[in-house]
Amino acid sequence: MDKKTPSIAMVPCPGTSHLIAQIEFAKRLLHLHPDFHVTILIPTLGPPSSSMNSILQSLPPSIHFTILPQVDPHDLPPNADPASLMLLAVTHSLPSLSQALSSLTSQTHHLVALVLSTFSVDAIEVAREFDLPAYVYHPSAATSLAFLLHYPEIDGIVVSRKFGELKLKEPLKLPGCIPLEAQDLSNLIPETSHDFHRTLVQVSKGLHMADGILLNSFEDLEPGPIRALQDVLPVYPIGPIVQNESNISSNSSECLAWLDTQPKNSVLYVSFGSGGTLPQEQLNELAYGLELSGHKFLWVVRAPSDGAANSSYLNAQKDVDPLEYLPKGFVDRTKGQGFVIRSWAPQIEVLRHGSTYGFLTHCGWNSTLESVVCGKSMIAWPLFAEQRMNAALLNDQFKVALRPKVNEKGVVEREEVSRVVKCLMEGDEGKEMGRRMGMFKDAAVKALGKDGASTEAFEKVVTKWENLKS
Known part of the structure; x- marks a missing residue:
């Protein structure tokens, strides 16, 4: 050299x-x-x-x-x-x-x-x-x-x-x-x-x-x-500096094949980043809420945490099948409506896909920027670190995300999950957020030109x- x-x-x-x-x-x-x-x-x-x-x-x-x-x-x-x-x-x-x-x-x-x-x-x-x-x-x-x-x-x-x-x-x-x-x-x-x-x-x-x-x-x-x-x-x-492509395995390519069969702008992508996990009660409520909404979803499911939402951030995930922790019969009942994938998905390809309309996200900044460059509005579901701060930016400043309400135990109940999904996917507020996100997407392209x-x-x-x- x-x-x-x-x-x-x-x-x-x-x-x-x-x-x-x-x-x-x-x-x-x-x-x-x-x-x-x-x-x-x-x-x-x-x-x-x-x-x-x-x-x-x-x-x-x-x-x-x-x-x-x-x-x-x-x-x-x-x-x-x-x-x-x-x-x-x-x-x-x-x-x-x-x-x-x-x-x-x-x-x-x-x-x-x-x-x-x-x-x-x-x-x-x-x-x-x-x-x-x-x-x-x-x-x-x-x-x-x-x-x-x-x-x-x-x-x-x-x-x-x-x-x-x-x-x-x-x-x-x-x-x-x-x-x-x-x-x-x-x-x-x-x-x-x-x-x-x-x-x-x-x-x-x-x-x-x-x-x-x-x-x-x-x-x-x-x-x-x-x-x-x-x-x-x-x-x-x-x-914004984000990944341009993921390492797609045969397992993760199945979800892209499923997206190919869905109508344009019909799917909510659900993922909590590389280390986010939910307690079992919250995992159940999210599952029932997605089912109740009636909207199509692609969900990256992880085994639940024992308490701390960041419990797997610096540690390996449990060697278990996370789908075993979903409510009984959920996968069968939502066949056709949803697709669940274990632990990881090719996120940038999912967000770029024409069938994907919105993103239920933990508000990590990598995921936030990937959503911006792909022009997808969000449901902000922060877990730890600076994610709550990012959720405030998305909801209050950028006005491109909805933020679900939690009950007195800190749990987002299934009815609230269903409400925010419907609001994002079919409501006027969701359409306006999509328009604003399109403006940020154009600005991102210009900034990197x-x-x-x-x-x-x-x-x-x-x-x-x-x-x-x-």
Whole structure:
């Protein structure tokens, strides 16, 4: 390889969605600049899953990867939350990351930058060790980035957290953002004694130390938050960056074949992302509600969680058939109306399909942007992390999603499921959301065009990197 060939190293944090986000960033970079080379250095909390192996083995030739030595689980606190585990996995991997970078710099690669995930910011110290600029690729909304940057300042608005319920003196008003209510932040402002609080403070500090933040959003989607962020830090909105295709297996191709037989704009796609699971009671209510709605659906079903909705995010799913947990007779009764698929579906192909009309989603940002680029309006069903914040954006700001009401036990009952499905699929409100989503879809295409705002933002960063070649 020519010594002048520019190269970047990327450091994701554990979690399939974070790895996919960084890979898609790398593909976008290589699409715009085929002369670049990318190496992904992957911290791990355990042996690679089959899905991770499948993803890594399908990488294009210009993207290499190294799986860093597994972090000793005895070095991690028991019962830590996923965000803290992601951060700690990177922190404990810094020596092996430094060694891997040393190996890269001794080869013919000419490293020009280290690109980190949001929860990989501790690796900035390794970038400084090698005199490399450190950029953070934030794969979520500008509003969530604003929350993280301002997090150390916001605890004063909390009134109480009795019985796990957050109460605020007033809605949280972040610069340029819509006001956020307590329900949008319920699992994002922990007690100051909690590990998660310390994690958020550490991430906030790291973000402020970065040489720049690459944001997976675009100006026409979040103009207010983006402008406010750029008043504080070098923030580059380069999105929407999403997968262009899935790894389709014979199993997952069955659902596409089923979609081919359905009328245009007739199907609701139901999926809770790569790690979202529902308690058994909620799984039942969702099933009965979909059946009650009478509308066609394609549902990615997972085995229920024992409690935490994020229980499978950093862990393998139970080795069981998730269809066994559906209500008795459900699959037989809904034949013709619905199609259930176990654990995973080729999401981007499903959303692009002409038979798919809407998306019942957990509101992860990857899924949100995939819905935007495919022009599908949504039912917002957030589970954990910043998903409730994203749901507020979709419902209150973008006005492209319905948000079901929960009962006093936090369960969306079957009648409510049926109501929001009917409203999305056949009501005037659903039609208006579809029209608005079409406008965002057009804006996304324009942003990623040759002279689009997101492409121009990406080029500004790459120009800085290229100036470090010599």
